[in-house]
Amino acid sequence: MPISQSLINEFIKIAGRENILTEEADLQSYSYDAATADLNPVIPALVAAPATKEQLGLCVKLAYENGRPITVRGSGTNLSGASIPEPGDGVVIVTNRLNRILEINETDMYAVVEPGVITAQFATAAAGRGLFYPPDPGSQSVSTLGGNVALNAGGLRGLKYGVTKDYIMGMEIFDYRGELVKTGSRTVKYVTGYNMAALMSASEGTLGVFAEIIIKLVPPPKASKAMLVVFDDINKASEAVAGIIAARIVPCTLEFLDKNTVKYIEAFTRAGLPVEAEALLLIEVDGGHVQLVEEDAEQVAQVCRKCGCANIRVASNAEEKNKIWEARRNALPALAQARPTIILEDATVPRSKIPEMVAAVNSITKKRNLEVGTFGHAGDGNLHPSILCDRRNKEEFARVEEAVDEIFDVALKLQGTLSGEHGIGQAKAKWMEKETNRATIEFSQNLRRALDPKMLFNSGKKFV
Ligand SMILES: Cc1cc2nc3c(=O)[nH]c(=O)nc-3n(C[C@H](O)[C@H](O)[C@H](O)COP(=O)(O)OP(=O)(O)OC[C@H]3O[C@@H](n4cnc5c(N)ncnc54)[C@H](O)[C@@H]3O)c2cc1C
Numbered sequence: 431m432p433i434s435q436s437l438i439n440e441f442i443k444i445a446g447r448e449n450i451l452t453e454e455a456d457l458q459s460y461s462y463d464a465a466t467a468d469l470n471p472v473i474p475a476l477v478a479a480p481a482t483k484e485q486l487g488l489c490v491k492l493a494y495e496n497g498r499p500i501t502v503r504g505s506g507t508n509l510s511g512a513s514i515p516e517p518g519d520g521v522v523i524v525t526n527r528l529n530r531i532l533e534i535n536e537t538d539m540y541a542v543v544e545p546g547v548i549t550a551q552f553a554t555a556a557a558g559r560g561l562f563y564p565p566d567p568g569s570q571s572v573s574t575l576g577g578n579v580a581l582n583a584g585g586l587r588g589l590k591y592g593v594t595k596d597y598i599m600g601m602e603i604f605d606y607r608g609e610l611v612k613t614g615s616r617t618v619k620y621v622t623g624y625n626m627a628a629l630m631s632a633s634e635g636t637l638g639v640f641a642e643i644i645i646k647l648v649p650p651p652k653a654s655k656a657m658l659v660v661f662d663d664i665n666k667a668s669e670a671v672a673g674i675i676a677a678r679i680v681p682c683t684l685e686f687l688d689k690n691t692v693k694y695i696e697a698f699t700r701a702g703l704p705v706e707a708e709a710l711l712l713i714e715v716d717g718g719h720v721q722l723v724e725e726d727a728e729q730v731a732q733v734c735r736k737c738g739c740a741n742i743r744v745a746s747n748a749e750e751k752n753k754i755w756e757a758r759r760n761a762l763p764a765l766a767q768a769r770p771t772i773i774l775e776d777a778t779v780p781r782s783k784i785p786e787m788v789a790a791v792n793s794i795t796k797k798r799n800l801e802v803g804t805f806g807h808a809g810d811g812n813l814h815p816s817i818l819c820d821r822r823n824k825e826e827f828a829r830v831e832e833a834v835d836e837i838f839d840v841a842l843k844l845q846g847t848l849s850g851e852h853g854i855g856q857a858k859a860k861w862m863e864k865e866t867n868r869a870t871i872e873f874s875q876n877l878r879r880a881l882d883p884k885m886l887f888n889s890g891k892k893f894v
Contacts, residue, residue, distance in 0.1 A: 431497075431518070431519055432475065432519060433452065433475040433476055433498075433519055437476075437492075437496055438450065438452055438476065440492055441476060441478050441489065441492060441521075444478070444480065444485050444488045444489055444492065445478050445479060445480045445481065445485050445489065446481075449478065449479040449480070449481065449527070450476065450477070450478055450479075451476065451477040451479075452475070452476050452477075454473065456477070457473050457474055457475075457476075457477060458471075458473060460473075460474055460477050460503060460506070460515065460522045460524065461473045461474070461514070461515065462506070462514060463503075463506040463507065463508050463509075463511060463512065463513045463514055464506065464507045464508060464509050464569075465508065465509050465510050465511040465512075465514070465855065465856075465857050467771045467772055467773055467774075467821060468771070468773060468821060468857065469511040469514060469856055469857060471514065472514055472515045472516065472517050472520075473515070474501070474515040474519070474520045474521060474522045475498070475519035475520060475521065476498075476521050476522070477521075477522045477523075477524055478493075478521060478522070478523050478524070479523075479524045479526060479527050480523065480527065480528065481527040481528065482528075483528075483544075483602075483610075483641045483642065486523070486525075486528060486604060486639065486641055487604045487608045487609075487610060487641065488608060489521075489523050490523065490604045490606070490608045490639050491604075491607060491608025492608075493521040493523070493886075494606045494607070494608065494884070494886055497884060497886065498519065498520055498521045498886065499515070499516030499517075499518050499519075499520030499521070499886050499888075499889060500516075500520065500521050500523060500635075500639075500886050500887055500888070501513055501514070501515045501516055501520055501521075501522050501523075501635060501888050502522075502523050502524075502525065502576070502580075502635045502639050502640075502888070503522050503523065503524045503525065503577075504524075504525055504526075504545070504546060504573060504574030504575075504576050504577030504578075504580075505526070505548075505569075505572045505573050505574050505577060507569040507572055507573045507577065508577060508581055508852065508853060508855065509774055509776070509852040509853075509857075510581075510634075510849070510852050510853040510854055510855030510856065510857040510858060511855040511856035511857045511891070512580070512581065512634045512635065512853050512854075512855035512856070512888070512891055512892075513577075513635070513855075514855075514856060516886075516888065516889060516890055517890070523639065524546075525544070525545045525546035525574060525576050526546050526574075527546065528544040528545055528546040528576075528641075529544060529546040529547050529548070529574075530543070530544045530547070531543050531544075531547055531552060531555055532544065532642070534555060534556060534559050534561070534647070535616070536559050536560065536561065538616060539561060539646065539647045539648065539649075540599055540616055540644055540645060540646055540647060541555075541556060541563075541644070541645045541647060542616075542642060542643070542644050542645070543575055543642070543643050543645060544641075544642060544643075545574060545575060545576025545577075545579075545640045545641065545642070545643060546574050546575075546576060547574060547575045548570075548571070548572065548573070548574060548575075549565070549566070549567065549569075549570040549571075549573050549574065549575055549578055549583075550566075550570040550571045552575060552645075553566070553570070556647050557650065560649075560650070561647035561648070561649070561650065562647060562648050562649060562650035562651070563597065563645065563647055563648075564585075564587045564591035564592070564597070564648065564682075565578065565583060565584065565585050565587070565588075565591070565592075565593055565594045565596075565597060566585035566586055566587055567583040567584065567585040567851070568585065568586075568759050568761075568762060569583075570585070575643055575645070576640045576643070578594045579594055579595075579598060579601075579630065579631055579640060579643060580630070580631075580632070580633055580634050580635055580640070581594075581632060581634060581851070581852070581853040582594050582595045582631045582632035582851070582853075583851055584807065584810065584812065584850065584851035585807075585851075586683045586685060586755065586758065586759075586807065587682050587683055588807055588809075588810045588812070588851075589680060589681060589682065589683065589684055589807065589809035589810055590680045590681065590682040590683075590716075591648075591682060593851065594631065595628065595631040595632070596646075597645050597646045597647075598614070598627045598628075598630075598631060598643060598644070598645065598646070599614050599615065599616065599617075599618075599620070599627070599644040599645065599646050600612070600613055600614020600615050600616070600620070600627055600643075600644035601613055601614060601626070601627045601630060601640055601641075601642065601643050601644065602640070602641040602642040603626070603630060603637075603638040603639065603640055603641060604638060604639040604641055605638050605881065606638070606881065606882050606883065606884070606886070606887065610641065611626070611638065613625070613626035613627050613630075614626075614627045614644055615644070616644055632853065633892075634853055634854065634855060634888060634891050634892050635887060635888035635891065636878060636882070636887050636888045636889070636891055636892055636893075637877075637878065637881050637882065637887065638881060638882075638887070639887075651682070651716035651717055651718065652717070652718050652719070652720070653716065653717060653718075653719065653720040653723040654682070654714055654715065654716035654717075654723060654751075655714065655715055655716075655723050655724065655726075655727040655744065655745070656683075656712070656713065656714040656744070656745040656750075656751040656754055656755070657712075657713050657714075657727065657730070657731070657742055657743060657744045657745065658703075658710060658711075658712055658713075658742070658743045658745075658754055659710065659711040659712075659713060659731075659734045659739045659741075659742050659743075660704050660707045660710060660739060660740045660741045660742070660743070661707060661708055661709045661710070661711070661737075661738070661739050661740060662706075662707065662708050662740045663708055663709075663738065664688060664689070664708045664709040664788060664792070665785060665788075665789065666709075666737045666738045666739065667686060667708070667709035667710070667711055667737075667739075668686070668709075668784045668785035668787075668788045668789075668808070669737045669785055670711060670733055670734045670737035670739065671684060671686060671711065671781065671784045671785075671808040671809065672781060672782050672784055672785060673733040673734075673736065673737055674713075674730055674733050674734075674809070675781045675782070675809065676782070677729060677733050679715070679726055679729050679730055679733075681713050681714055681715045681726070681730060681809060682714050682715065682716045683712065683713065683714040683755075683807075683809070684711065684712075684713050684807070684808055684809030685711065685712040685713075685758050685805070685806070685807060685808060685809075686709065686710070686711055686784075686788075686804070686805060686806055686808035686813070687709065687710045687711075687712065687758070687761065687805045688708075688709050688788075688802075688803060688804045688805065689705075689707060689708050689709060690765075690801065690802065690803040690804075691761055691764070691765060691803040691804065691805040691816075692704070692705055692707055692709075692710055693705055694761075694764040694765050694767075694768050694803060695757050695758075695760050695761055695764040696757075697764070698760055698763065698764035698767065699756070699757055699760050699764065701753055701754075701756065701757040701760075702753075703757055707740070711734065711739075711808070712754055712755070712757075712758050713730055714751070714755075715727050715730060727744070758805075761803075761805045761814075762774065762814075762816070765803045765805075765816045765818060766816075768801075768803075768818050769801070769818040769819055769820055770819075770820040770821065770822070771818075771819050771820055771821040771827075772816050772817070772818055772819075773816065773817040773819065773830055773834060774814055774815075774816045774852075775813075775814060775815050775816070775817075775834060775837055775838075776812065776813075776814060776848070776849040776850055776851060776852040777813060777815065777837055777838060777840075777841035777846060777847075777848065777849075777850075778810065778811050778812040778813070778841065778846050778847050778849070778850030778851075779811045779813075779841055779844045779845070779846030779847075780811055780844065780845055780846065781808075781809065781810070781811040783811065783844040783845070783846065784808055784811060784813070786840075786844060787811075787813060787840065787841065787844060787846070788804060788813070790837070790840040791804055791813070791815040791837060791840075792804075794833050794836045794837055794840070795815070795817060795833055798829040798830075798832060798833050799829070800817050800818075800819065800826075800829055800830060800833055801817070801818045801819070802815055802816065802817050802818070803815075803816045803818065804816070807850070807851075810850060811846065811850070812850035812851060815837060817830050817833060817834070838861055838864070842864060842865055847865060848861050848862070848864075848865050853892075854891065854892045855891050855892070856890055856891055859890075859891065859892060859893065859894045860894075862892070862893060871893050874892075874893045875893055878893065
């Protein structure tokens, strides 16, 4: 149903003419997200950019009352099609003007933010007040905290510090009527209501619209040590990951890069990575005492040596450490520029199953003659096998789709999951029943219908 001028005027009345877009040239920028490789863009009928909580609530109410599909959008960096607008002349509500940090409380170690605050800017502001916000998705320089909550984003520090959900103390949410719902509080403990903040984590814009988020902050570590461990055999690297976990050491970061990924990162960044390596582990340990950190680092090095690593480079200063992490953060862009299409997966397995999963990804892609680069948060069991291909080549793409199916089958057989952190969105909705069962899908749909009776909140995502 095309959008009428009178409805456009009502949106303008709420947010101002310059913050309501209806021209196709402007709308196109909101028709896709970072999962463009295998999903088609959808042009919405209208984009609204409210600047205040009140405007946000009124936009939700107006769109819902008029039967418009609603897709909330942070920065559109998700990798699962979760912020591609719904078909049917939908409304996109973008949160980029809701970008204020409302409070950072040093004494009680929390912050209150609007949903459009950029993740890295928030972490920097917290650091400026002597506090630490650990979740650090690779997209942190552009992603929003609202988007991070809606996807329960992880990042490089998930192993020790957890993921976004572990830092949500409370929220304000607009329901489908545009009414403000509150959950959680500024207190460490809270059992007053349902734990709706937990429900909203990974909700992918399907249950309501976050208006404010109360975020837990922690003291920063006092010492850290980073190292790059070189392996001439990929199996030895994945065994070292399992070995470190089994030795009860919890590094803050334990990342895996296979040979192909190292090759593309090095070509992209010239960071000085050892391209002859079959695999690298990038590891950081941190803590409150220098001596303990040294001991943990030595224990990690011992496990790596026992697993037959070729050599270990320890970062001797902050610059060298940053170089290691900068190289890691470039894994996705570096692989993405290698071929016209990258199919990046997020299969996650119990950590002890990493060696089996890595071997399976390589054999699945090899037997279909596909090029793959695998990297990821190995310490979390969270791998990103990335198949490099060209979607326009139908024969090749059919092989890619078969490979992805098999990768998921193996992950599930190993008691893993379809997605550790990138979400389901549109991209993986078709596999949901395989991981769960029909009753789980129906239970989730019932919950969803109770909170969204007209099924207008991002309805083609997650459970379809
Ligand atoms: C280069 C790159 C690296 C990445 N690295 C990582 C990584 O290491 N770890 C990781 O977990 N992820 C990673 N990601 C994906 C990451 O999850 C997303 O980038 C991020 O969490 C999404 O934030 P966003 O602001 O872009 O949200 P969007 O993509 O705009 O939206 C994501 C979802 O959130 C919903 N949403 C947004 N705002 C609200 C709101 N106010 N209320 C309700 N729903 C809302 C949207 O409807 C959508 O469903 C990476 C992505 C890229 C491109």
